[in-house]
Amino acid sequence: QSVLTQPPSVSAAPGQKVTISCSGSSSNIGNNYVSWYQQLPGTAPKLLIYDNNKRPSGIPDRFSGSKSGTSATLGITGLQTGDEADYYCGTWDSSLSAGSVVFGGGTKLTVL
Amino acid sequence: EVQLVESGGGLVKPGGSLRLSCAASGFTFSSYSMNWVRQAPGKGLEWVSSISSSSSYIYYADSVKGRFTISRDNAKNSLYLQMNSLRAEDTAVYYCARGTTVTSFDYWGQGTLVTVSS
Numbered sequence: 107q108s109v110l111t112q113p114p115s116v117s118a119a120p121g122q123k124v125t126i127s128c129s130g131s132s133s134n135i136g137n138n139y140v141s142w143y144q145q146l147p148g149t150a151p152k153l154l155i156y157d158n159n160k161r162p163s164g165i166p167d168r169f170s171g172s173k174s175g176t177s178a179t180l181g182i183t184g185l186q187t188g189d190e191a192d193y194y195c196g197t198w199d200s201s202l203s204a205g206s207v208v209f210g211g212g213t214k215l216t217v218l
Numbered sequence: 219e220v221q222l223v224e225s226g227g228g229l230v231k232p233g234g235s236l237r238l239s240c241a242a243s244g245f246t247f248s249s250y251s252m253n254w255v256r257q258a259p260g261k262g263l264e265w266v267s268s269i270s271s272s273s274s275y276i277y278y279a280d281s282v283k284g285r286f287t288i289s290r291d292n293a294k295n296s297l298y299l300q301m302n303s304l305r306a307e308d309t310a311v312y313y314c315a316r317g318t319t320v321t322s323f324d325y326w327g328q329g330t331l332v333t334v335s336s
Binding site (some may be wrong): 108120129138140141144145150151153157162192194196197198199202204205206207208209210211212 | 253255257260262263264265268277279280313315318319320321322323325326327328329
């Protein structure tokens with residue numbers, strides 16, 4: 107059971123918009139920055155969003171991130187078949203003595 | 219070009235040990251924190267351990283604390299993970315990843331598979 111809760115799957119048609127939610131608590135999302143990762147089948151994860159809403163160089167502006175309270179959201183517009191992947195949110199969790207990095211369980215995006 | 223190349227994975231019996239390595243190139247290794255993240259077959263990402271640029275700060279997931287040891291050699295641009303008392307549930311692909319912030323990992327290696335089985 108992941109500390110951060112994501113929907114197992116989402117789907118949308120090419121060209122449409124989709125959002126993926128990531129729900130946590132005050133010990134993680136509520137007081138820390140959130141990152142988002144894309145993992146294409148058979149490959150290593152790739153950083154899409156950091157510090158809640160910043161995009162690394164080379165990430166298209168079709169990808170966006172936001173945070174409100176203890177939840178974060180990844181948005182993808184202009185969906186392409188190449189966006190089919192697993193998406194993970196991640197943040198710091200300070201509920202344990204030394205703290206830890208935590209990831210959501212992942213969301214599988216299907217572009218119909 | 220930033221490159222991270224893991225090695226050292228393989229098949230090991232329960233209770234055994236393994237040492238993973240991650241060779242870094244294309245950036246100033248000594249300026250970045252480094253991390254190990256694993257992914258069991260068909261499962262999601264699980265953070266394993268992090269080490270700061272000068273090794274001053276080290277963190278472990280509860281699931282590996284006391285069994286795994288992270289270390290780095292900045293002179294050799296290398297990151298290591300010593301894994302002892304391995305269990306079946308440690309079976310996973312292990313990725314090394316460069317940290318830009320505490321929870322932001324901007325470059326990942328291709329991963330090395332560790333299988334713990336008798």
